[in-house]
Amino acid sequence: LLRPLAVVNPYAEQLAFADSRTRTRRDHEKYLTLIDSITLLYQYQRDIKTIDRDGQVIEYVEATLDDIALANQLAHDILGHSLDELGHSLDELQPPTRQLLQHLHTLVANRIKAENLRQNEVRFTRRDIREVTGLSNSQVSIHLDRLVELEYIYAHHGKNGQRYVYELVFDGELTNEQPQLIGLIDVEQLKKGRQLRL
Template sequence: MLGQILKDFDACGIVGEATNKLTGYLACVSRKLDRPLAVIIQSTSAAGKSMLMESILAFTPEEERVKYSAMTGQSLYYLGETNLKNKILAIVEEEGAEKASYALKLLQSEGELTIASTGKDDQGRMKTEEYHVEGPVMIFLTTTAVDIDEELLNRCLVLTVDESREQTKAIHDLQREAETFDGLKRKVERDRVLTIHRNAQRLLKSLHVVNPFAKQLTFLSDRTRTRRDHVKYLTLIRSITLLNQYQRPLLEKGGLQYIEVTLEDLATANALAHEVLGRSLDELPPQTRRLLEQLKAMVQARCETEKIDPELCWFTRREVREFTGWSNTQPKVHLDRLEELEYIYPRRAGMRGSAYEYELLFDGDTETAKPQLVGLIDLQKLGYDEKFTGHMAEFAGLKRPQNGAITEPPLAAPSSGKGASRRSLPKSRNAQTGHNLHVVVS
């Protein structure tokens, strides 16, 4: 089913972003659960975060989503008792809900809001009135902020928009196609596909989901914030099962009706969790890590061209702007973050006054350094047979998922020649070994 959902997103003109599309779709389905997921889409300006949110929301029934551009601090408390129950609350920019952030956190954690407010009765005397907003509600936000409120971040899945040149080219191709007859046909097909999905989601019921493998599952436990991440992981599993409720037998025991999680559901959840939840444990924001990848490529290219050691390949902010094509603000913000976390080191050039040049301290592989969620159980131990192939080949379960801690790559050997005489600096130890993620779901 998830493979077909991806095909339908493509048919509607939403190119790439496979993980984001599926995670967002499943998060919207979780509105039917007692503890729904919450999602924040993070990207730089004009990267397409609002378009991604709008595209995902378009697959859900209009009557089951509520969308605002901004919210005042007290507005959530007066929405009425059932106005948000089992619905999606979408806010276009997280900054627009800054004043209501406390209420949003409570609504996500507690599933309801209650406030006592003063008013006047018919005789003009002061009285206390209680207002109650009943959940649960799935919260959907977007933001351009690099640093997100920690309390809100802990409660949400963070999705980051693909800002690669390949994705931009694919979007340009699609935009040009929209001006052709094929684009007109796609527009008509989009309306048909969305109607099917909205009607299908109207048929979804709020069923109990039982996970017969729950006690055998494992999860990273080296920090306290994983307590909430673990709940997100379990909710993601239940959302996948709930989506497939009409493909599962309705069981009954002790007067309770329920559907059960399958090993295929676990394989899909593990695949998505590696990227989505692994990202939340990364010390670098996604845009900062993207700049680190480009710095690594820039330094390697210059070292090969100029035949110098990486320690002597210093660079300025201007050179970073020219290489990345970014505006002045973006490199400044992310270079400061990389300097703070010791991925780069500022060097004052004597002839440039107060101008700085930077040295890249990070000597790991930017691909293997990408975050991965470790500690998940090897599904083969539960009898899972990886035999599923098809449209979602990139989301199939690992044959042998990593269950131990992430290891660090060895530090680079000391350079010879010119670089050997320089003052020794502590190299970044933030690189982590990862593994290729291959998941197959029918």
């Protein structure tokens, strides 16, 4: 019943996807295909548009923000994992390491709100962590290194011999033990950006 229409995703360049690891790079194409499939499925609820390419008329439908929101929801179940590609879950984190992750989640959320940043723009240092948590330098080292190893946190090399700064990669729900696919863009951010342009 579906026509073999082309699908155009006008939001493709704005979509975020964690691609720092081999598995997530492979999953990226699956994620984009999931959006295309949803759009194609709803083709009869969409305007069919045309474009002329070298004298050939191509019919297509455009992906919507609702399609992306549904794809994000489905991606957690289809492509999701228990918080990282190594097969670990929050239950496998030692309580102090998990508690540090919670502190970092709060630290980043506060910076996002106060400075109007996206999560991937927030950077913090070991000193920031010590100030927020009250942990000693050795305690921070142990648990932060564990989070970096498990790829919840990404360590950015400092320039010209400067200290490391860190980025919180994990953007799932700390209380959710269901499979989660981290790094997907918040569709609400796309909607706000679209409203600003209008």
